[in-house]
Amino acid sequence: APLWLVVPAAGQGRRMGADRPKQYLALGGRPVLARTLARLHEAFPGARLCLCLDPQDARFDPAWVPFAHWRRVGGGAERVDSVANALAAIRAEAGDDDLVLVHDVARPCVTTADLRRLHAVLSADSVGGLLAAPVADTMKRDDGAGRVATTEPRAGLWHALTPQGFRYGLLRRALAAAREAGVTVTDEASAVEALGASPRLVAGRRDNLKITHPEDLALAELILAAQAR
Ligand code: C5P
DSSP states (O other): OOOEEEEEEOOOOGGGOOSSOGGGSEETTEEHHHHHHHHHHHHOTTOEEEEEEOTTOOSOOGGGOOOSEEEEEEOOSSHHHHHHHHHHHTTTTOOTTOEEEEOOTTOTTOOHHHHHHHHHHHHTOSSEEEEEEEOOSOEEEEOSSSSEEEEEOOTTOEEEEEEEEEEHHHHHHHHHHHHHHTOOOSSHHHHHHTTTOOOEEEEOOTTOOOOOSTHHHHHHHHHHHHHHO
16 A cells, blocks of 8 residues: 655744745755655655645745655645645545655654654554654643643653654544534644544654754754764
8 A cells, every 4th residue: 555645834834933934944954844855755765745835835846855756735724724635635546544644844853763663553553643752841731820830740741743644534534523623633643532543652752853943943953963973
C-alpha cells in the first residue's frame, strides 16, 4: 500500500513576527520548508506527498520538493481544514487502510530514525499514533490572573509532536466529525480521540522542535548542526 505524507504549510506563522511565513525563513542557508521535505524524503523516498499551501502563496518554489509523486493542495482557514483538503484531494487514489503521516512544515529537525520507527510501529497498529516526548518541566495551570491555580502532576504527560499517522479512512472520518462539531483540534490525534480511539504514543526525540517563536530558528540551527556531527 502506498504511504501518504501530508505537510500542512498554509499557516501565516504570525507568532514569528517575521516578514514572511516561517516555512520560508532560512535555516542554514535553505528555507525551512526545503529542509523539512528533505528529511521526509530521506526516510520515505517512495512516499506520495500532499503539500498544503496558501493559494496566494507566491514564495513557494517546486524545486524544493524532492518527491517524484507530489501535489499542491490549497490550505484552509485552520490547520485541520488544510489537512482535510489534502485528504479530499487524494480521495480517488487512497485506500481506507493506507497509512497517512501528517507532519508540520515547521518541524525540520525530525530525524530519519524517528520517522522510520514511527512508521514501523504504526504499520502494525490498527488505530495509529504520534511521535511524543515526556514532559520534563513541572506544569502549572494559571488562575487567569497571573498566579498559580494548580500544579499538574507531570507524570504521564507528553508533548504531542509530529508526524502523527492514521489510516486514511479513520483520519478522514475523525477530521470530518471534528469540523462538523466545530471543536478546535490542534492535532490529528485529538480528532481521532474524540471518536473514542486511543492513539499510540511513540517516544521521539525532544529536539523535534516546532519553529514558532523568533528564537526557535537559532535553536533549530544548533540542533541540525549537532545532529550532523
Ligand atoms: O501555527 P502552528 O505552528 O500551530 O501550525 C502548525 C502547522 O499547520 C504549520 O505547519 C502551519 O503551516 C500549518 N497550518 C496550515 N493551515 C492553517 C494553519 C496552519 O497548514 N490554516
